Amino acid sequence: MRSLPLPLDPVSVLCVLTKCSHLGCVKTGSQLHALVVKLGVSGCVRVCNALMDVYVKCGLVGGVRRVFEDMGLKTVVSWTVVLEGVVKGEGLENGRKREMIFGCGFVLNDVSLCSILSACSRSGDVSLGRWVHGYAVKEIGRDVGVMVGTGLVDMYAKCGRIGAALVVFRNMPRRNVVAWNAMIGGLAMHGKGKDVVGMFDSMIGEGVRPDALTFLALLSAFSHSGMVDLGWKYFNELESIHGINPEMEHYACMVDLLGRAGRLEEAEAFIKSMPFAPNEVVLGSLFGSCYTHGKVKLGERIMRELVQMDPHNTEYHVLLSNMYALSGKEEKANFLRKVLKKRGIKKVPGTSSMYVGGQLHQFIAGDKSHPQTAGIYMMLDDMIRRLRLGGYVPNTSSQVLFGCSTRDDCTEALEEVEQVLFTHSEKLALAFGLTSTPSGSPIHIFKNLRICQDCHSAMKIASYVYNRKIVVRDRYRFHSFKQGSCSCSDYW
Ligand SMILES: [Zn+2]
Ligand SMILES: [Zn+2]
Structure with missing residues (x-):
């Protein structure tokens, strides 16, 4: 397009930038940054916002700040993007982050607050999350609304403060299915299988209809608490009572639940009864359970299927070699390790x-x-x-x-x-x-x-x-x- 005698306008640049952001393609993004300056469209707020978004998605806070500081006019969207980048950024102190939120001169809207909260959830930064909570109460009032309320529940739960999440949730005057899902999902992550049942009953009692995600949260809660019978009960009720067609994810949850509980034969039979062919997640979870429970034979069989599906995933190879080693099959383990070494494969480092x-x-x-x-x-x-x-x-x-x-x-x-x-x-x-x-x-x-x-x-x-x-x-x-x-x- 550039070699043609066609003028490049902000709209075309914007299109490419949006794609770069989706793909996380920083190389093209930074080249476009140069082009933006060259074409003289760096005054366009929307182009700058899109450019910052590319840098945020790629985790390059320096790039975000460079664009931001050069911008003349800044909108709420610009601030939201830059704040999301800043919250994600690791080098910045909380005090400075707060100054930036205050200094923007706008009252942040629900969307901005939620995007900052979700960045806090991801990084586990509860002190900034708590500060956003205070900010929201001050600017919006005691009832922060369903959207921000849900964001807070999610943030507290994911930062390990399940008690605080429950307090926010109970004080919400209105709660939709998204809010309930956030709360049930939070309890699931904390392994509170018993509390989840009560929560689900209250949800039905308030007349909120559960959706496919609600059941995923329920099943994963049972999985983390080893409650196999309850898992079966709710899985069977999915279609018959709630009219929801079980999807691949629901089956994956059940396989995980059975596998963790050591009921591997049941899990295998369950996979065979599925109405569609199992995907990598389903088989991967069964394979993980074989590893935990030392079922080498079944593990090998699943491994063969998994390698066919995804030859480049090395996590399974590593697990299999460990499994061989644990069960005393050191020759096989060494062989697999050599293969892995030859292909230059390394494990993801634990951080x-x-x-x-x-x-x-x-x-x-x-x-x-x-x-x-x-x-x-x-x-x-x-x-x-x-x-x-x-x-x-x-x-x-x-x-x-x-x-x-x-x-x-x-x-x-x-x-x-x-x-x-x-x-x-x-x-x-x-x-x-x-x-x-x-x-x-x-x-x-x-x-x-x-x-x-x-x-x-x-x-x-x-x-x-x-x-x-x-x-x-x-x-x-x-x-x-x-x-x-x-x-x-x-x-x-
Ligand atoms: Zn533990
Ligand atoms: Zn350790």
């Missing part, structure tokens, strides 16, 4: 993050990049010693020992394995949390992957030894550790 004083702190396993590393490792040593006194036994069985022939070799290898366990990202975050927050205050940690067995038991003992509430949000759910036990009752 734990937490907010302290409005600042995000991130850790990966064995991390030594934090400015307070020395203090963190000193605390870690002391913590491990205290945890051991409290009954913590490092779970080295999940880490397989290779190539040790003599006893001395083994002891040495074991010590190494322990050292690796101790520097898992969750434990580093915990040690940092213990040094940097007042004693007795709760510690909130966010993990991008599933929390491992060993860290789970270490957290339990730490909550008792240090008399702290520790809340960990992992990829699948919340774990709330208190006085030596976890809200998941070790079922996850």
Whole structure:
């Protein structure tokens, strides 16, 4: 188009920018940024907003700010986009974020508030979320409306404050199905299977009709609490009572529920009875359960199907090789690892993050990049010693020992394995949390992957030894550790 004698106007630039934002394509986006300046259309508010949106979607806060500072006229939309970018941005302190929200000179509307709240939910930044709550009450009034109310429920639940989410929800004068779904989904993430049933009954009592998403939240709550019978009950009522056709996601939830409970044969039979061919999610979840329950044969069979569906997904290969190793089939495990190595495949690194004083702190396993590393490792040593006194036994069985022939070799290898366990990202975050927050205050940690067995038991003992509430949000759910036990009752 550019080589043709056609004038490029803001509308055509806008079209391409919108697509870039959907695709997260920062390369084309930044080239368009240059073009925008060259064509002299940088005065167009809509073009600038779209440009900032591309940078936000790609997580490049610097780019957002550059466009924003060069803009003459700024609208509510510009502010919403820039604030969303700012909230997502990791380098900015909360005080500064608040200044920006205040400094915009507009009263933010529902849409803007919700987009900021959802950014808070994603990053787990509850202090900014709480501040937005205050702002909304001040600007809108005690009744913040269904939309913002739902955003608040979701934000509090996803930041691990389920109690606060319930308070906001109960005080909402009007509640639609979206609000109910947010509340039920929040309870599900916290493994509150029993409360969900009561919540669902109240929803029906208030005359709100549940939708497909409501049932997904219900089923996932039962799955996280091991309530197989209730799962079956509600799954069977989906169509017969509520007139909702079960979709692939509902089947996936049921497979997950049965698989977690160790009822793998039932899960397999259930998959065969599905009216459509199972997708990767369904099979992947069954495969995950095979791993947890050590069912190698069934695991291998599912693996073959999964590889055909998605040859590039390496997560399954990694799981299968671990499964071989655990069941003593080290030859097969080594073979698979070699294949993975050859193809240059690496696991997604586990990252734990937490907010302290409005600042995000991130850790990966064995991390030594934090400015307070020395203090963190000193605390870690002391913590491990205290945890051991409290009954913590490092779970080295999940880490397989290779190539040790003599006893001395083994002891040495074991010590190494322990050292690796101790520097898992969750434990580093915990040690940092213990040094940097007042004693007795709760510690909130966010993990991008599933929390491992060993860290789970270490957290339990730490909550008792240090008399702290520790809340960990992992990829699948919340774990709330208190006085030596976890809200998941070790079922996850
Ligand atoms: Zn761990
Ligand atoms: Zn737990």
